[in-house]
Amino acid sequence: MEYRLLAEIFSKIESTTKRTAMTNFLSELLGKTPPDLIDKVVYLVQGKLYPDFLGIEIGMAEKLVIRAVSLATGLSAREIEEDLSRTGDIGDTAYEELRKAKPEIKEPLTVSDVYTALDRIAKTAGPGSIEVKINMLAQLIKRAIPLEAKYIARTVTKKLRLGVADMTILDALAIVYGGGRQSRPAVERAYNVTSDLGAVAQAIARGGVEAVKKFKVTVGKPIRPMLAERLRSPAEILAKTGGECVAEYKYDGERVQIHKQGNDVILFSRRIENITNQYPDVVQLVQNTITADSAIIEGEIVAFDPETNEMRPFQELMRRRRKYGIEEMVKEFPASIFYFDCVYESGRDLTGLSFPERRKVLERIVKRTDRARIVEHKIVRNVDEMEKFFEESVQSGTEGILCKSIGPESIYQAGSRGFLWIKFKREYRSEMTDTVDLVVVGAYYGRGKRAGVYGSLLMAVYSPDTDTFKTITRLGAGFTDKDLAELPKMLEPYKIEKRHPRVEAKEKPDVWFVPAVVLEVIGAEITLSPLHTTGFNIFRPDSGLAIRFPRFTGRYRLDKSPEDATTEREIIEMYESRLRKVA
Ligand code: ATP
Numbered sequence: 192m193e194y195r196l197l198a199e200i201f202s203k204i205e206s207t208t209k210r211t212a213m214t215n216f217l218s219e220l221l222g223k224t225p226p227d228l229i230d231k232v233v234y235l236v237q238g239k240l241y242p243d244f245l246g247i248e249i250g251m252a253e254k255l256v257i258r259a260v261s262l263a264t265g266l267s268a269r270e271i272e273e274d275l276s277r278t279g280d281i282g283d284t285a286y287e288e289l290r291k292a293k294p295e296i297k298e299p300l301t302v303s304d305v306y307t308a309l310d311r312i313a314k315t316a317g318p319g320s321i322e323v324k325i326n327m328l329a330q331l332i333k334r335a336i337p338l339e340a341k342y343i344a345r346t347v348t349k350k351l352r353l354g355v356a357d358m359t360i361l362d363a364l365a366i367v368y369g370g371g372r373q374s375r376p377a378v379e380r381a382y383n384v385t386s387d388l389g390a391v392a393q394a395i396a397r398g399g400v401e402a403v404k405k406f407k408v409t410v411g412k413p414i415r416p417m418l419a420e421r422l423r424s425p426a427e428i429l430a431k432t433g434g435e436c437v438a439e440y441k442y443d444g445e446r447v448q449i450h451k452q453g454n455d456v457i458l459f460s461r462r463i464e465n466i467t468n469q470y471p472d473v474v475q476l477v478q479n480t481i482t483a484d485s486a487i488i489e490g491e492i493v494a495f496d497p498e499t500n501e502m503r504p505f506q507e508l509m510r511r512r513r514k515y516g517i518e519e520m521v522k523e524f525p526a527s528i529f530y531f532d533c534v535y536e537s538g539r540d541l542t543g544l545s546f547p548e549r550r551k552v553l554e555r556i557v558k559r560t561d562r563a564r565i566v567e568h569k570i571v572r573n574v575d576e577m578e579k580f581f582e583e584s585v586q587s588g589t590e591g592i593l594c595k596s597i598g599p600e601s602i603y604q605a606g607s608r609g610f611l612w613i614k615f616k617r618e619y620r621s622e623m624t625d626t627v628d629l630v631v632v633g634a635y636y637g638r639g640k641r642a643g644v645y646g647s648l649l650m651a652v653y654s655p656d657t658d659t660f661k662t663i664t665r666l667g668a669g670f671t672d673k674d675l676a677e678l679p680k681m682l683e684p685y686k687i688e689k690r691h692p693r694v695e696a697k698e699k700p701d702v703w704f705v706p707a708v709v710l711e712v713i714g715a716e717i718t719l720s721p722l723h724t725t726g727f728n729i730f731r732p733d734s735g736l737a738i739r740f741p742r743f744t745g746r747y748r749l750d751k752s753p754e755d756a757t758t759e760r761e762i763i764e765m766y767e768s769r770l771r772k773v774a
Pocket of ligand 1: 441446
């Protein structure tokens, strides 16, 4: 098959924005493609050589392409550069230069020629590889007609944007090889369970619909993730889920799809990129905590610190998104994993099972540890239960909850956003810009690195109306090693057996103190919480206010008496003023 045919159809596709026209051009192309080439043609249509999850990219800089075009045509790099600044498009420039130079073309380029050359370019690495890549590209362009050079140049620079969506390719495959639209669901399912359009195309071209129906969930091939719809109130959610559902904490981290075969582990991101190298600590957690020999599990990677029981902000996790210096980042921002679904286990595809059945498998194969857990969940049957669970969830540092259907229809719908999962996010919140001064009223023993010192402190505001101290947060962040070592000594004189009568609390810390020591704290926002007594019952029954992501600023306010601390009223005002702004 000649590459020229591909280039001509690319050109036609570019000339339209209508999806039906695009599908027709694509059907024409795929209908003319021999089955053993069709996977490659499908990847080339998308400007790729392989499915994304393999992570093999061409990605040559325009500068290098200019040098290759110069070698191929004999035109100076300078002249080509000038043309490029005029056209602004490397493809159009390659097209013009080839027209100008009129190189002598002996044999037509085939799709295989082009694919093989691009594949070699993509895989050439190491010292001196740049010159090799330029030469290989120059050889290819020398053999190309102008229209072919245009698309080759765009492909190698990752600028081939024909705008052909995955779904359009699936439509065309169903039409050409599946006997029509009725086979579309089968084709789409094959794609959803393998994320590999090329493999689906090849199967249907060779064996028709029957062949794609045989596609199975396989370790090593990512499944396209199931996504959640969104509703605004617990009542709406319960109405959609038939009056009951499982509510789960919605952790604010990075979604991960874990493929495990023996000791081999691959991690795929939500966008189906291979992120295994970024998370060596998660790989190890999986090896130690998933007992099944082979499994595909979904979870959320979170910057959670089990020593202080604290959920760290999403931004900290994002610091882990890098290619180099991974070891240091693992130390600085260690990750934890919260598993929430299992779609395959020891040869069994679980996507057709209901959510409670999948969850049972998950519970059976996970050995829980501090850093590897199954998400917090609860069956909820009414609005109150759901609201309470939501507040608990937000208070622990999450974004809200995910409500999941539990009836027989609650299968894993790969690649689709539907109402079997519904998210309900934090909306009542108030961002904090000012620091607050809080009183230490209790402490929790530390574990791990913090063994022997306090892991976190229970903090309170002052209420002049009742002359009491009301709790507002658990503070574990912002302390240096020196602070941690000194705090027990500093607080020792105030240690008491039971809660101080002037302290109002729902939490039960390991140690209680007489309210005395004041610390300056900055938080991210104020939220509703059933766990703290500040502003209790004011904004919502059975709920108080809490500070999320509190951090010690390093300032001990020894100049302040506990009665000089931030008052309950000030916190209520901060919360209210922000709500007004949001409204
Ligand atoms: P968002 O920005 O709200 O995370 P999204 O489009 O990435 O949206 P959605 O499907 O709408 O994804 O929301 C579910 C997301 O929430 C998942 O992709 C996952 O990253 C995260 N998540 C956190 N906790 C859970 C949980 N218990 N179950 C499923 N997903 C969870």
